[in-house]
Amino acid sequence: MMKTNKSEALKLAVIGGGASGLVAAISAVRQAEKQGRSVKVTIYESNSRVGKKLLATGNGRCNFTNDSVEKHNFHGDADFAEKVYTRFNNADIKAFFYSVGVFPKSDAAGRVYPMSLQASSVLDALRCETARLGIEEITDTMITEFRRKDSGFLLNSVYYADKVIIAAGGKAAPVHGSDGNMLSLLKKYGIEITPLLPALTPMQCDSFPKILKGIRAQGRITLRCLGRILAEDTGEIQYTDYGLSGIPSMQVSGFAARALYEKRGEVTATVDSCPSMEKAELKRELLRLIRSNPDMPGELLLAGLMPKRLGMTILSDCSVNPSKSIGMLHEGVVDKIVSQIKGKKYKINSVKGFNDAQVTSGGISTEGIDENTLELKMLRGAYACGEIINVDGDCGGYNLQWAWSSGMLAGISAVREK
Template sequence: MKIAIIGGGASGTVCAISIKQQDRNASVTVYERLPRVLKKILVTGNGRCNLTNLNSSQDFFRGDTELVRPAFSKYPPKNNIEFFNKIGLLTFIEAQGRVYPMSAQANSVVNALLGEAKRLGVEFVTDTQITDIKYQNGCYVLNGKFKADKIVISCGGSAAKAQGTDGSSFKLLKALGVKIREPKPALTGVVIKNFSASLKGVRRVSNIKLIIDGREVYSELGEVQYNDYGISGIPVMQFSGLVSTSKSDNIRIIIDSAPELDINCLKEFFNTQKQHNPEMTAEILAAGIVPKSLGSYILKTAGIKNAELLKDINASRLSLFVAALKELSFEAESVRDFQYAQTTAGGVLASELNPNTLEIKALKGVFVTGEAVNVDGLCGGHNLQWAWSSGRLAADGILKEN
């Protein structure tokens, strides 16, 4: 049996290894458009590779999340950790269940996978982009010359083109008549309408909420980073996919820049300062709570000038400042494009796939894994967990049908 895997990323490589671990006689070839495979792995987890998460489940995903359950039921996080242990990679666990290689280097994950692939005889054909798939004379023919009995489309989504995922999987799938949800950037920054450049460089642990059409759809406490285009940071990245896939033109982001303090505590602090330091400027007062440039921006939002003295600011105006500290409002314009995104929201719809094998229902012998499927996870190792489990599930489906 000849199997062609299109895409040498996480799910494609693990799929190839899983097939060969179970059937050494299978001929498995991985086709990769870049000069090397597994390039995207090297930049995950800030170069440390957050390879899974002990808490990963359907709850940490968006899209057709019903596809996650069968894959994770068969290959949960602990099983994937055991998989890596067996091929020579030890791991350790950090906060919130994040799992990393013991070396804390992504290259260790790549080396372990390539070492196992070499031992098993997986063939890698690099610098080769598959642009055409046809079924002829009882087999699939790729680019008019590469033949295979079965195919796995694992060439990712549209995020991070430099690492190999350029959206080519969707072109192939559309040409095969497969229905997909329009790909959108996810795990990326959010562009703010009429954003003030004065906030660039500010980092602040805040409680942030995403409001769409007046309804709160997401909230999280974490570091918000202010950039020249808008905001980023883990909490922002987590809900960016909701922004990119929303059809609403009424999307607001509310930021509590002083989550440690409630409104009454802030008012009491301000009144005390006004009583004991009436000559203090508003700018100095604000800078005692939040970074200076953020404080100045919040003061401006409340209609208070930096140079105003506390003795000249009445209670109602101070209340406006407190309100802006606790609920600074921005209007989301868009998200940063695929060049800056870590993953893709969108892909092959669940209705097109057998959930227990990830085989395309209308195309016998063609499977889809990883980011090409309409499943996208939050930060924290969840997307790689999906890559490993979906790749291994497809491998089982291929061998079961053989």
Template sequence: MKSTDVLIVGGGASGIMAALSAAECNADVTIVEHNDMLGRKILSTGNGKCNFTNMKMGVEYYRGSNPAFVASALSSFSEKDTIEFFKKLGIYSKNKNGYMYPYSESAASVVTCLAEAVRAKGIHVYLNENISDIRVDNGFVVTLSKREICARRIIFATGLLAGRKCGCDGSAFQYIENFGHTFIDIVPALVHLKSEDSFLKSLAGNRAEIKLKLYENDNPVFEDRGEALFLENGLSGIVSFQASRFVSYALKKGSKVFVTLDFVPDLSLDDIRVLFESDNAYKSAKNALIGIVSEKIAECIVKRALINIDTLCADLRKKEIDKIIELLQGFKVNITGTRSFEDSQVAAGGVNTDEICPESMESKIVPGLYFAGELIDIDGMCGGYNLQWAWSSGYVAGKSAAKDD
């Protein structure tokens, strides 16, 4: 039977980082990955450009039952460490408003350089391999389809269920639960919001910089500013993605969910009201708005206020102007769901952080068992935070698992 110091299940971002950091401490390291390559999901990140970290970093960019769990790992391996790590691999960074990409803007280059580093460190890699059993016997004995491996330590870095075509199918969950670990409900996050609102259809394909407020049973639970993309049957764009994990959990509880869209977050009531006053009396209600929102949005708002789009400002009643302003600043859209894990960039939920030591990523239940990456009940906001979590948690798990008893 082959034996290894550290066996890593899952060869994605966090698994590769765990392997490299364990190997750095002179451990014999093995990765088991059921895809035919390492790092498949990384290829799709940042629209193929790989937004691998963000210069604005901190606990506040993370969600989960206990977001503070990330603090220790982020300080052990920070965004600056990530940039330095990639620089050593020959990947220089490109800074786009704090969002960091490889200078080549190629996610494939990241995967190639990581895979080469794995090879150079002499890390054993078993691809196209599935686990069929894990038992504790003087370490861990892991049965694969073609071999058994005895490992002193084991790191689960299998991700959750997001981007299933990249290999995240939940097939390792049973082994983790067999060790006595529990999972916080897993839901899609960083994903499109679904809505049957008929007015959205008229805006499909349009983008706007908005402030979005999310309400659960009429209580505000989240707000953010950013770009929204209107779809035939929902909302996309960064601002909708950021809201999506809250939507997923609220709908799972059976709550009523809606968002309000402020199309003019920088304008005051007076700024808007003046557009309908005497200087503009000759304009149509729609054209009074086209200096502050796109023509499509102006038309949609006037129609939703039940006003004919050709009505002149001079003929608008105060009540009608109030309605237009209300819609500009708080266009309500009922949300019926999110798209599935297939389309989501991450999954929220995962292995309960109460059961993991944040300084080492070691299980508090089974000594020698570690976790890394998205598998843990932590999800980051859009902008490089999820990969940074994968690098930081992977680094800590690998280093801790490689330590001698």
């Protein structure tokens, strides 16, 4: 694998065969072909096969981008993210996948999936393209060190590469291969890494009522620290035995993790279990129901608004006897019920760790990365892409959008003549 002669093909090593690494490798070869340049790309992957995490994305359906991609969908360094994803935007990503046989299909919320609704179809298409382009995959090989050798790099004291793309992911979901080992290695080499925290993960609450476990209900979560709103999201909340899960909880969890990590003060999540109605309207509706059906048992008062068990818990919090008729309830109790429905407050103790998280908040500091090429300023010839960089996105296809966009930029930059 030693480089001997300048006229030989450029040797490019991609460390990590996840979403960003696969696309970086493909983009590098396509770019080299455009330039009439010869490149030999090798992907080094610690798992026994590439793309393991991709198969788990979007509940096995792979939500690979979104119809609307905006700066507010990204965290960490969102300005940096914007500079990269606007160069290879969601339309480019859809076109790229279309070119390899993946037909994009959007759901009502704008989340884009393959028409097959199978993540495996995305991975198969990527692997078919890597094979067509002659990209080599060396699996079961974890890169544990790399050092300068001539004008390039020597990986694990064995593999020589003129250029390296670091696409080894973050720390989230280590079961799929990304355990943060590369971030530790880069830190040793003097590359600045921002604090690593789990994001898109369930939140653990103080004294959470176990009776709620298993309920799934529409609602809005408003996350606050010291009274200030940090984040808000609406959707299907999943109640667990330890706290709040489901998309709204995951969406706000990164903000909770950061506020708790920085010890900013008490973090609370307020759940609105009827976000489609304002307080006044909800009160009017409950009073109407009570007046028109005074003999209805209390247990049915909220049954048409939310899952029965959730409604019963709210009634119990307001000391309403579920077997007594609702005609007995006076306005003060209705006010209490409305307040509980619209603003049940939970104190957040912690968020679930990296094992349960979908993405890592934090990573290589963008200060150390050239935004035009994704080359590491302290390690010329080495490029980074994907979750390993201090950029993370909301649920909804944004993390893969970031992985593809940054992978494309890193791949093209690595082979482009300066």
